[in-house]
Amino acid sequence: MHELTRKQARRIAVTAQALTAERPGGIVETVDALSVVNIDPTAAIAPSADHILWSRIGWPYRPADLTRAVEVDRAIFEWAGFYRPMTDLALYLPVMRAWPVYRDQRDWMEANARFADDVIAQLRASGPLRTGEIPDTSQVSWKSSGWTNERNVTQMLEFLVLRGDVAIAGREGKERVWDVAERVYALSSPELGDEDAARGRAERRLGSLGIARVKSVKQPVEPIDVGEIGEPARVEGVRGVWRVDPVVLRASGSFAPRTALLSPFDRLVFDRTRAQEIFDFEYIVEMYKPAGRRRWGYFALPILYADRLVGKLDAAADRKAGLLRVHAVHEDEPFTAEMHDAVRAEIRELASWLGLEVVGIPAE
Template sequence: MHQLTRDQARRLAVQAQLLDADRPDDVVGIAEQLGAIKIDPTATIAPAEHTILWSRIGPTYDRGQLAKAVESDRLLFEFDGAFRPVSLLPLMLPAMRRWPRRESSRQWLEANDAFRIEILARLHAEGPLLASEIPDTAQVARPPDGWYGPNQVVHMLDFLQRQGEVAIVGREGRHRRWDLAERVYPQGLPEYAEEEAERLLNERRLQAAGIAKQKSPWTPVGEAGEPAVVEGMRQKWRVDPEALAALENDPGGRVAFLSPYDGMLFDRPRLRELFDFDYVLEQFKPKPQRRFGYFAHPILLGDRFVGMLDAEVDREREELRVTAVHEFVPFDEDELEMIHAEITDLGRWLGVDVPEW
């Protein structure tokens, strides 16, 4: 049983998320470590997938690196709203083959079997297609909700992706282009039994987290890693032993602005327990109820969350407009200088000016 201080626990999390002073420079390597790079079009600063990579690599990150890794090299693939390394695909396939578990989803698929066959036949004959290029001939419709409109083609393609029958081959703007999975995913992948695949997935989740609660529904890691306790806490934790060993060569911290969809922020209970950071995304709150801004980016300084950056790119004026830097505790002179420097680097990466604020 490892005995950890809270400082050590936080550093484990920061290092596992590649947010320490030792910046990586390889998009695929980052995806291998993080497991997933969230895709989201909200671009007050930049889309989430690019902000997440910039937060790790810094101003040398080129957006073309991600497109090359996904569409040319095929070392990353898009699934369920995130780019993932191909090394995870064989671990995901056993669960994909038994999807769906929900009875209502099974019934919808059964009722639309002819629709499903039509889509697969069209992709087989015509190659990669946008959803808008496929006729909607569904026999039974799912009602629109907050994420989907009335077009049943989008529903069916997402269902078929979850079953491993179709895959996203690329994008045109924000629109996904689909093809048969057998023509997108690499052939000859290793085969795993479902139990073994889940065990290996748990190890990869812990690798990305560094430390996670043993029974966390946010970061399910099962029995991966080794048991640990954190000072002042009663919960049982699991730690990645390789990450723990790497603490001996801690490169130190830095400033990082995190997209609201960054994986570092996903496990909200862990943020509260280890970082004393009660994070709330205010994007969907009415304006009068927002404290920090519509899409404010949390500011990580070393192993502490110290504030929120409320900023937006003004496309017409070609400048990064900083509305506010909210300080949880007043910054000292050195901290303020570091945050200013990171804002300057952000503007340089975006290719826009940064007016005084």
């Protein structure tokens, strides 16, 4: 049983997420270290995948490099809302085989078996294709109280991707382009059984998180708990037992700190309970709240300083005006002069990467 201080636990988490001064060398290396990179199109600052990769790699990162890694090199694939390294594909094939797990999805797919065959046949003959290029030959419409109601082609494509028959071949702007899976996925890896694949996913998850709970709040598609993988640990002042990755634990012993402005969808803060327990950091994405009820701003960026999450940056990219508008820097603890300097420098780095000029940055 490892007995960890809160500082040690924080350093393990930050090291695992490639947020130390020892930056990863490129996109594939970074995605491999993180195991998953969130895809969200909200671009108050930048789309989440671009922001997450920039916060690790720094100024050399360009979105076109990610596009090439996905669409040309096929070193990264998109599945279930995340970019993932192609080397992990074998871990997810059993999940694809087991889909669907919910009865309404299963019933709809069974009722639309001919529609599914039509979509796959058209992609095989003419793909890759955009959604609008695929005719709706559904037998039964998809019913939903949300935006997917009667969007039969979109829903079928989504389901066929989850099932592993279709893959996202790339994007044209925000629009996905679809193709049959065998033309997108590198399928040379040997197939794994369900148990081996589940263990492999848990090992990858713990390696990317560094420290995690055996069980946690259930998450759709991508869990945040790891079962009995790794080694047991207790964290000073925090109830319960954790699991820690021994490789990350050793690496965190030579911790090299830096400052980073994180995406609201960053895995370091994605598990709000873990962020509270280890970092004493309270955070939610407030863009869904009415403006008058926001504490930190529409799209506030968590601020990492060394091994602590110390505040939130309320800023927005005004691309028409060519400006990064800084509305506020919320300090969870009083900033020292060194912290102020480091945060200001990182804001300038962010603006430079975005090709914008900063306005509203706190005075020197």
